[in-house]
Every structure is written in C-alpha cells, then in structure tokens.
Amino acid sequence: MNFPILSSLILLPTVGAFFLFFTRSEKQNNFTVKYVALFTSFVNFLLSIYLWILFDQTTSAFQFVEERIWIEDFINYKVGVDGISILFILLTTFITPLCILSVNNSIKERLSEFLIAVLIMESFMIGVFCSLDLVIFYLFFEAGLIPMFLIIGIWGGARRVYSAFKFFLYTLLGSVLMLVAIITIYWLTGTTDVIELYNLGIETKYQNLLWLAFFSSFAVKTPMWPVHTWLPDAHVEAPTAGSVLLAAILLKMAGYGFIRFSLGLFPVASEVFTPLIYTLSVIAIIFTSFIALMQEDMKKLIAYSSVAHMGYVTLGIFTIQQQGIEGSIIQMISHGLVSAALFLCVGVVYDRMHSRLINTYGGIVSIIPKYSVLFMLFTLAALGLPGTSGFVGEFLILMGAFKDNFLVAVIASIGVIIGAAYMLWLYKRVIFGKLINTDLKRMIDLNRSESIILTSLAIPTLFFGFYPDPLISTIEVSISDLIETYNFRLASKI
Amino acid sequence: MANLQLVFPEIFLSLSIMFLLILGVFKKNSSKIIQNLSLVVLLVTAVITFNETIGINEVKLFNNSIVIDYLSSLMKIVTLLATFLVLIISSNYLRTFKIFKIEYPILILSSVLGMMIMINSNDLIVFYMGLELQSLALYVLATFNRDQIKSSEAGLKYFVLSALSSGLLLYGCSLIYGFTGSTNFNIIANQLNSDEYAITFGIVFILVGLAFKISAVPFHMWAPDVYEGSPTSVTLFFTMVPKIAALTVFIRFLYVPFLNLIDQWQMILIFLSIASMLFGAVAAIGQTNLKRLVAYSSIGHVGYALAGVATGTNDGMQSSVIYIIIYILMNLGLFSCLLMMKRENQYYEKIEDLSGLSKNHPMLALSLMIVLFSLAGIPPLAGFFAKFYVFKSVIEQSMYFLAIVGLLSTVIAAFYYLRLIKIMYFDKEKEKYDTDHGFWLKFSLTFSTLLILVYFIFPSQLIEVVSRINII
Numbered sequence: 001m002n003f004p005i006l007s008s009l010i011l012l013p014t015v016g017a018f019f020l021f022f023t024r025s026e027k028q029n030n031f032t033v034k035y036v037a038l039f040t041s042f043v044n045f046l047l048s049i050y051l052w053i054l055f056d057q058t059t060s061a062f063q064f065v066e067e068r069i070w071i072e073d074f075i076n077y078k079v080g081v082d083g084i085s086i087l088f089i090l091l092t093t094f095i096t097p098l099c100i101l102s103v104n105n106s107i108k109e110r111l112s113e114f115l116i117a118v119l120i121m122e123s124f125m126i127g128v129f130c131s132l133d134l135v136i137f138y139l140f141f142e143a144g145l146i147p148m149f150l151i152i153g154i155w156g157g158a159r160r161v162y163s164a165f166k167f168f169l170y171t172l173l174g175s176v177l178m179l180v181a182i183i184t185i186y187w188l189t190g191t192t193d194v195i196e197l198y199n200l201g202i203e204t205k206y207q208n209l210l211w212l213a214f215f216s217s218f219a220v221k222t223p224m225w226p227v228h229t230w231l232p233d234a235h236v237e238a239p240t241a242g243s244v245l246l247a248a249i250l251l252k253m254a255g256y257g258f259i260r261f262s263l264g265l266f267p268v269a270s271e272v273f274t275p276l277i278y279t280l281s282v283i284a285i286i287f288t289s290f291i292a293l294m295q296e297d298m299k300k301l302i303a304y305s306s307v308a309h310m311g312y313v314t315l316g317i318f319t320i321q322q323q324g325i326e327g328s329i330i331q332m333i334s335h336g337l338v339s340a341a342l343f344l345c346v347g348v349v350y351d352r353m354h355s356r357l358i359n360t361y362g363g364i365v366s367i368i369p370k371y372s373v374l375f376m377l378f379t380l381a382a383l384g385l386p387g388t389s390g391f392v393g394e395f396l397i398l399m400g401a402f403k404d405n406f407l408v409a410v411i412a413s414i415g416v417i418i419g420a421a422y423m424l425w426l427y428k429r430v431i432f433g434k435l436i437n438t439d440l441k442r443m444i445d446l447n448r449s450e451s452i453i454l455t456s457l458a459i460p461t462l463f464f465g466f467y468p469d470p471l472i473s474t475i476e477v478s479i480s481d482l483i484e485t486y487n488f489r490l491a492s493k494i
Numbered sequence: 495m496a497n498l499q500l501v502f503p504e505i506f507l508s509l510s511i512m513f514l515l516i517l518g519v520f521k522k523n524s525s526k527i528i529q530n531l532s533l534v535v536l537l538v539t540a541v542i543t544f545n546e547t548i549g550i551n552e553v554k555l556f557n558n559s560i561v562i563d564y565l566s567s568l569m570k571i572v573t574l575l576a577t578f579l580v581l582i583i584s585s586n587y588l589r590t591f592k593i594f595k596i597e598y599p600i601l602i603l604s605s606v607l608g609m610m611i612m613i614n615s616n617d618l619i620v621f622y623m624g625l626e627l628q629s630l631a632l633y634v635l636a637t638f639n640r641d642q643i644k645s646s647e648a649g650l651k652y653f654v655l656s657a658l659s660s661g662l663l664l665y666g667c668s669l670i671y672g673f674t675g676s677t678n679f680n681i682i683a684n685q686l687n688s689d690e691y692a693i694t695f696g697i698v699f700i701l702v703g704l705a706f707k708i709s710a711v712p713f714h715m716w717a718p719d720v721y722e723g724s725p726t727s728v729t730l731f732f733t734m735v736p737k738i739a740a741l742t743v744f745i746r747f748l749y750v751p752f753l754n755l756i757d758q759w760q761m762i763l764i765f766l767s768i769a770s771m772l773f774g775a776v777a778a779i780g781q782t783n784l785k786r787l788v789a790y791s792s793i794g795h796v797g798y799a800l801a802g803v804a805t806g807t808n809d810g811m812q813s814s815v816i817y818i819i820i821y822i823l824m825n826l827g828l829f830s831c832l833l834m835m836k837r838e839n840q841y842y843e844k845i846e847d848l849s850g851l852s853k854n855h856p857m858l859a860l861s862l863m864i865v866l867f868s869l870a871g872i873p874p875l876a877g878f879f880a881k882f883y884v885f886k887s888v889i890e891q892s893m894y895f896l897a898i899v900g901l902l903s904t905v906i907a908a909f910y911y912l913r914l915i916k917i918m919y920f921d922k923e924k925e926k927y928d929t930d931h932g933f934w935l936k937f938s939l940t941f942s943t944l945l946i947l948v949y950f951i952f953p954s955q956l957i958e959v960v961s962r963i964n965i966i
Contacts, residue, residue, distance in 0.1 A: 142878075143873050149915075161916055168908070172905050176904060176905060
C-alpha cells in the first residue's frame with residue numbers, strides 16, 4: 001500500500017480549488033466553474049469509496065497510515081483511519097458534491113469563490129477526521145473556521161455579519177484552551193502522536209484539567225447546552241449550502257473528537273465527568289426540543305433540532321457501552337444525511353418564495369407533491385421512525401443509556417416524543433392545511449438537480465434504516481477495542 | 495588587528511553613510527541615485543555580515559565591549575533585509591508627498607547602524623551609544639513630512655518621551671555600574687550579588703527604557719500617536735526594524751548578565767507581556783485609523799514576543815526570535831496593502847476605506863485577508879506557528895497563566911482583524927484605487943503573502959536557522 005490515499009483525499013479538493021482560482025475570469029463562466037468543482041468532489045467521493053472497499057474491518061488498528069517528518073523532533077505529519085473515522089470521511093466526501101450541486105439558485109454572485117471555499121473546507125474536514133497527531137488535528141480543526149466564516153459572511157442572509165462573528169469567536173474561544181492542553185500533553189509525555197499516546201497513557205492527576213480543556217472546545221463545536229447559541233444564528237444566516245456543510249460535517253468534528261480524544265486519552269477523567277455530560281445532554285435534548293417547538297423560522301427549528309440530536313450523540317458516547325457509541329456514530333451519520341436534506345428542503349421553498357417563516361406556507365401538498373413526499377421522508381427520519389437511519393442511531397443510544405443509567409435514559413426517551421412533536425407539527429403547518437397564501441400556487445415542483453440531490457440523500461437514509469450492517473460492521477471492532485482499552489486503563493488508573 | 499574583519503559590516507556601513515552624505519551634498523538632484531545606492535549598501539552589508547560572521551562561534555572585541563556571535567549576526571541580517579524591503583517599497587509614497595530627499599535613505603542607514611551596534615553590544619555604554627544613534631535618526635524620520643502638523647507633532651512627541659526613557663535607562667546603567675563596578679556584561683555577571691537591591695532597581699530602570707523602545711504596555715503611549723502622525727513609510731519602518739534590535743538587546747541584557755536574577759525580572763516581563771497582549775487587543779477594537787490600529791496590534795504582538803523571553807530558557811528566546819521574524823513578514827504584507835490604497839495621489843488610511851475591497855481589487859483583498867488571518871493567529875498560516883512556538887516554550891515552564899491569558903487575548907484580537915476582513919468582504923464597494931503600483935510593492939506583497947501561506951509546508955527551516963542561537 002504505497003499510494004498515499006489519505007493525503008490524496010485531503011489534497012484533491014485543494015487542488016481543485018487552486019484550479020478554480022487560476023481559471024476564474026472577469027465574466028465568470030458559472031457552468032464550467034461548477035462542473036470543475038463537482039468533478040473534483042465527485043472523484044474524491046469515489047476515492048473514499050475505494051478506501052472503504054480496501055478497509056479491513058476485522059482489525060481496530062489504524063490503516064493506511066502515512067507518516068512524514070514535519071517539524072524535526074517535534075511533530076510528524078501522520079494520518080490514518082480506523083473504523084471510527086472512515087465513516088466521517090465518507091460522509092464528508094458524500095455531502096460535499098451534493099452541496100456543490102445545490103448552489104444553482106441560492107448563490108447568485110461570486111460563485112467560483114464560494115466553490116473554492118467549499119472545496120478547501122472539504123480538505124480541512126477530511127484532515128480533521130484522519131489526522132493522528134494532536135497538533136495536525138488542531139491545525140485542521142481551526143483552519144476550518146476561515147472558509148466557514150467567509151461562507152456565512154459573504155453569502156449569508158441579513159444578519160450574516162453578526163452570525164459570522166459569533167460563529168468565529170465562539171469556536172475560537174473554545175479551541176484556544178485545547179491548544180494549551182495539547183502543548184501540555186506534549187511536555188508531559190514527549191509526543192503528540194495519538195497512537196503513541198494511546199499506548200503511553202496520561203497520568204491521572206493531569207487528566208481532569210486536560211479533559212476540561214478539550215471539552216471546552218468540543219462542547220462549543222458540538223454544540224452542547226449552554227454554549228449552543230451560535231448555532232441557530234449561524235444556520236439561519238448561512239446560505240443553504242453553508243447550513244448543509246455546518247450541520248452535516250462541522251458538527252461531527254466534536255463528536256468525533258469526544259470519541260477519539262476524550263475517551264481515548266483521558267479515561268479516568270471521562271468517568272469523572274460523565275454526570276456532567278449526561279446532565280448537559282439531557283438538558284440539550286429536552287430544553288432545545290421545547291425551543292424548537294416554538295420556532296417560527298424553519299431553519300431555526302431545524303438548527304435547534306440539531307442541538308437536540310447532538311445531545312443524543314454526546315449522551316451515547318459517554319455511556320461507554322458498545323451500543324451507545326455505535327449508536328452515536330450512526331446517529332451522527334444519519335443526522336449528517338437528514339439535517340443536510342432538511343436544510344436543502346428549506347432551501348428549495350426558500351428559493352421559490354424567499355421566506356423561511358412557517359406561516360408563509362401551508363397546503364402546498366397538492367402543488368408540489370414530489371417535494372412533499374421527500375420532505376416527509378426526511379421529517380420522519382429526523383424523528384427516528386423505524387426503517388430510517390435515524391431510528392437505528394437513536395435506538396442504540398437509548399439502549400446503551402438504559403444499560404448505564406436508567407433515569408437519564410427515561411428522560412432522553414421523553415425527548416424522542418417532543419422531537420416527533422416538533423417535526424410533525426412543522427410538516428403539518430408547511431405541507432398540509434388550507435392553502436391561504438395564493439402566491440404559493442405559482443410554486444413549481446423539484447427540478448432535476450434538486451430531485452437528484454434529495455433522492456441521493458434519501459437512498460442511504462432508507463438503506464441504512466433497513467440494513468445498518470455495513471455501518472455497524474465497519475465500526476464494531478474499533479469500538480469494542482476502544483471500550484476494552486478504556487476499561488482496562490480505568491482499572492489500572494492511567 | 496585581524497579581528498577587525500568581524501566588524502567590517504559596521505565599518506563599511508558607516509563609511510558608506512559618509513560617502514552618500516557627501517555625494518548628496520555636492521551633487522544636485524541626486525535623491526534617486528542615493529536611494530539606489532543605499533539599497534545596494536544594505537544588500538552588500540548583509541552579504542558581508544553573512545560571509546564574515548555567520549559561522550563565528552563567539553568572539554568579543556574591543557575590550558570585550560562588543561560581541562559577535564550567531565545571535566548578533568542573524569539579527570543584523572534580518573535588520574538589514576527588513577530595512578531593504580522597507581526602503582524599496584517606500585519610494586512611491588515619498589514621491590507622492592514630495593519628500594523623496596537624500597536625507598531619507600541616509601537617516602535610515604544611520605539608524606540601522608545604531609541598531610547594529612545595539613545588537614553587537616556587550617557593554618552598557620556601547621549599547622547606549624547604539625541606542626541613541628538609532629533614536630536620533632528615528633526622531634528626524636518621524637517628522638520627515640515636516641509641512642504636516644501631525645508629522646511634526648509625532649516627531650516632537652517621540653523625541654520628548656524617548657529622551658525621558660533614555661534618561662531612565664541611563665540612570666539604571668549608572669546604578670548597575672555603581673554596584674558592580676563595571677559596564678561590561680560578563681563582568682557584571684560575575685560581580686552579581688543578589689542581596690544588592692540596587693541592582694534590581696537598575697534592572698528595572700533599564701527594562702523600563704527598553705520597554706519604551708519596544709512599545710510594551712505600560713510604556714506604549716507614544717506609539718499610536720507617532721505611528722499615526724509619521725509618514726506611512728516611516729511607520730512601516732517603526733513597526734518592523736527597531737523592534738528587532740530592541741528584542742535582541744532585551745534577550746542579551748537579560749540572558750547574559752542577569753540570568754541568575756531571573757526571579758527578579760521574570761515577573762516584570764510576565765507583567766509587560768500580559769499587559770501588552772491584553773491592552774493591544776482591547777484598545778485596537780475602537781480604532782478607526784488603520785495606522786493607529788496597526789500601532790495597537792504591534793503592541794499586542796510585542797507582548798507575545800516578550801512572553802518567549804520571559805521564560806528564561808533557550809527555547810523561549812528562540813521562539814521570540816521566530817515570532818519577531820514572522821511578525822516582520824506579516825507587517826510587510828500589511829503595509830504593502832496600505833501603500834497600495836492610493837487614489838489620485840492621495841493615500842487612504844481609514845478603516846472604512848477598505849470597504850468592499852474584495853470586489854474592486856480581489857487579489858489585494860485576498861492577500862490582505864491572508865495577512866490578517868495570520869496576524870490573528872489562525873492556522874495553518876505562519877502567524878499561528880509564531881504563537882504556537884512561543885506558547886510551547888511558555889507552557890514548558892508551567893507558566894499556564896501567561897499562556898491562557900495570551901491565548902484568550904488572541905481571541906479578543908481576532909475580533910478586530912475579523913472586522914477588517916468583514917469590511918473588505920462583506921460591505922459595499924467604493925471607488926477603485928489606482929492599480930499602477932511599482933514592481934517592488936507588488937513583489938513585497940506577493941512575497942510576504944506567499945511565505946505566510948506556505949510556511950506550514952516547511953516549518954522546520956526557520957526553526958533550524960534560529961535553533962543555532964545559543965547564548966546561555
């Protein structure tokens with residue numbers, strides 16, 4: 001295995017972005033620009049599928065590892081994947097081409113710049129998911145702020161400046177403490193290599209503070225209650241493609257970070273802080289679900305539902321049960337697909353009516369039937385109906401939670417009901433009911449590219465709902481191994 | 495006498511200054527020739543320094559009063575090259591204001607000579623001599639646009655405050671001389687007796703003087719006014735070059751004679767560093783003039799550089815040197831952009847003048863954005879690594895408070911850098927600026943932006959260059 005497949009995955013979108021940068025001209029040829037970007041990201045998707053095929057599911061060791069000296073005697077550029085990270089890479093490469101395909105109507109100006117930002121974003125995100133060195137991880141983790149800041153700020157809605165600043169400063173503030181922790185780990189152990197750190201372990205007396213430093217960064221990114229407030233703002237003001245990137249991929253970095261670093265490096269501290277995570281998760285699930293119930297704005301509603309869903313994810317991760325963590329990862333993948341689809345659905349009606357308010361709509365089921373069917377599918381997936389991928393994740397998480405803490409699991413289950421309530425109510429108010437606003441009659445149903453995007457999101461949602469085995473068998477060994485080391489290290493207190 | 499070749503760069507530079515002065519006096523309209531010759535002189539001096547002294551381990555000359563080692567050679571080369579770039583991009587600006595005179599390059603060369611002496615100094619007297627030579631040239635440069643009231647005000651203010659700080663510094667020197675019996679750094683190191691509080695007083699006074707020169711809080715008050723009032727090309731010089739020499743003196747003064755008294759001076763440096771970082775970040779938020787904003791931002795950056803010195807370790811000192819080199823690069827990019835904001839012979843320096851720059855001048859805006867993100871310390875740009883190395887050495891010494899305050903102030907500072915990016919990218923465009931910039935201006939912008947952008951691919955090179963500094 002000499003071909004550096006992971007580095008190619010990271011670099012390819014950047015190369016595409018460079019190509020776009022140098023070919024852009026005064027009168028922009030939007031057609032070619034878009035297809036160059038689409039082509040690049042699609043090739044990247046195929047490459048990641050190839051990676052999945054080559055991936056050996058029977059071992060929890062890191063595969064496709066590449067290592068190069070980067071800063072002498074200090075940091076090595078090291079990437080690799082295991083069962084946990086490969087799915088996130090697939091999600092990233094799958095969502096990005098759909099994002100690019102969706103820019104038809106929503107991005108009117110500076111298209112090539114927008115696509116450059118999206119492609120560079122893809123590079124950084126793949127880098128986050130496969131870096132095996134803390135500093136490299138931090139580098140990619142933070143670098144993602146730049147393109148996202150620009151996407152929200154340049155192409156966003158009315159309050160875009162406020163939202164872009166809030167997004168940037170919140171996440172930067174969370175992350176700087178992580179940088180302190182990373183450097184501290186280097187001085188404690190002499191390395192920032194994740195695999196070596198897994199073997200070495202970190203002394204118990206330092207774990208709590210280090211855990212908190214990492215937590216401060218991941219909690220903002222997740223986002224967990226009470227630092228979730230940047231998310232609705234960022235989502236509402238970002239253009240559709242930006243919301244999709246945010247919800248589908250960016251939010252997953254923190255969940256991934258919790259599994260990879262918080263559990264992997266600080267087992268003792270994770271045990272100590274599990275009650276904190278449980279409390280915050282349960283508050284996120286219940287509290288933000290109620291907030292979502294009251295929203296007038298469709299995008300805001302979905303943004304709050306994202307917070308609630310990520311509440312399940314953090315809950316599942318810290319159950320430290322096989323089912324719980326598997327459920328969290330599947331929930332993240334599923335949320336990646338479903339929330340992306342929901343934002344795109346909102347984007348579809350927004351492009352036609354230029355309103356995101358729920359009460360603008362109503363009774364459009366007979367006007368745009370194809371749209372209504374797909375929207376329903378994703379609504380049901382979001383509330384976790386059996387047969388959709390949302391169910392698998394939620395079910396596994398709750399199962400893991402019941403094993404670990406009965407009370408928390410019961411409260412979280414109540415959240416499922418509220419979740420069903422706000423999603424169904426949203427659907428009812430938008431799609432069914434009396435047609436009052438006569439402007440709606442002029443709406444046209446999905447065009448070809450919109451159908452392609454939504455269908456290609458619907459297929460995996462349904463497929464993994466009925467047959468989640470490809471996902472589970474990919475992550476199974478890695479997770480059982482992770483839990484085993486976790487319990488072993490917990491017992492021996494390192 | 496064979497050792498004289500080690501000070502050949504300084505000898506060459508002083509002879510060249512005298513020659514250029516005579517040439518300028520006797521030949522009419524010779525400002526262009528002198529400008530070009532000065533550039534050549536700077537380059538030749540840099541080459542001589544590189545050839546004669548870069549490999550030298552440590553040699554002391556003239557009764558041990560000056561020292562030639564890797565630190566001094568490296569810093570001299572950085573000073574000379576930075577000055578070269580400053581001089582080469584400022585000619586258009588000077589022509590616009592009709593102050594393209596022979597004195598300008600000559601004054602800059604004299605202040606560089608002063609800085610080189612400062613960098614070499616191993617003796618309080620020599621150090622003071624270099625400092626004064628440097629400062630006197632800088633006072634005149636600040637007032638160079640003498641028809642403008644603001645420029646004259648800047649020069650006068652700088653002169654008065656700087657003279658005050660020089661007085662404090664000299665008082666500190668005399669205290670140290672009085673209690674150790676020598677002005678030589680090495681002899682002072684041997685004569686140290688930590689029970690003598692007067693020595694601590696002496697250190698404090700000298701640190702105050704140095705902090706003033708490097709514009710660290712709370713001795714920064716002159717910086718915003720002087721930076722705003724001086725001609726932009728001089729501001730560029732102020733923000734970059736004197737800081738190199740002052741930082742070197744900081745390092746040598748604290749590490750050679752007084753390393754054993756680290757308990758006494760470490761707290762002072764930590765305070766200077768924290769105060770500068772926080773104040774630089776907070777005070778820049780309210781600014782509307784770009785040059786003032788740059789002044790506050792440079793105060794903040796000095797704070798980070800001092801954080802490395804405060805560790806008292808070789809690693810920390812090296813990280814400060816890396817910081818100042820990367821900072822110079824970023825400032826060069828920033829000022830190249832400032833010097834490009836010109837329309838019909840007028841330069842614009844208000845923040846609103848950046849409005850919508852990305853529509854009219856996409857490449858200029860992109861470069862400025864990269865520079866600003868780098869100044870804010872966002873990875874993977876060079877500015878991040880500068881901070882990263884500093885905090886790496888700070889945390890090694892378990893100075894967590896300094897590290898956390900420093901990193902939190904980067905978040906505050908990020909706000910005003912983001913604001914500039916917001917104005918460029920999110921706001922409505924205004925009239926276009928001229929695009930017929932000289933080759934060198936474009937070159938320096940491209941050069942600095944590209945280096946900032948691709949630094950993360952080759953981070954080891956700079957570390958390797960700096961890691962040969964060893965003065966402890």
